[in-house]
């Protein structure tokens with residue numbers, strides 16, 4: 065059987081991309097991002113990638129676990145950006161995932177900053193992590209998880225109604241290596257756009273964003289909760305909130321949910 069890392073390299077070549085950076089494939093791994101972190105510390109070049117069939121310790125945003133049974137896409141990729149628009153890297157990754165899914169017949173949207181949702185349910189997630197040293201930024205790592213086939217029952221009960229998969233949405237199976245090739249191809253496009261024309265990344269992000277501008281939202285970041293009206297995203301990718309006291313706040317990280325207006329009494 066051909067090694068999935070070689071198949072991925074071949075699939076990328078078929079798309080016109082000669083992938084010279086290392087690609088590691090693991091049948092079972094704690095976390096692709098943890099493995100790639102080790103490789104980054106050992107000096108791995110930009111675009112080094114780790115792919116796993118299954119993760120036993122998949123990590124999500126805000127310290128949550130990421131359910132990673134076989135059949136899903138679990139991919140981490142290393143970047144060593146040398147440009148100013150760093151805060152837009154996670155948004156560019158979200159655009160790349162949405163476009164890759166669209167190639168396979170899935171219409172998905174981005175919930176700020178880069179939750180990938182379809183029919184209001186979570187389909188994919190991106191964990192962006194970075195490390196710096198005294199000489200500046202060392203690396204940015206994107207951990208990408210796409211729920212390709214996982215049935216609802218595999219998720220913790222509290223998450224079931226909030227989760228979906230490519231299989232549930234399309235009735236078709238998307239093989240992880242094909243999904244990885246599509247995601248990496250679109251990621252190279254949007255990553256290079258960050259150098260050349262960063263406003264184009266924001267325009268693409270806005271075009272794919274869940275259209276909840278003008279709605280009341282709740283933002284959770286660490287232990288803090290902020291409520292306000294979502295007004296948009298600024299040039300740095302920060303979410304702009306109009307707070308209840310009329311002031312404005314730009315937030316760079318957190319988890320956003322929409323809030324229903326409470327009606328007092330009556331029906």
Ligand code: BTN
Pocket residue numbers: 094095096097098119121122123124125126128130137138139140179188189190191206207208209210
């Ligand atoms: C989120 O919470 O929305 C982000 C989930 C990110 C999951 C991916 S799967 C590949 C990589 N390895 C991990 O441990 N996490 C990321």
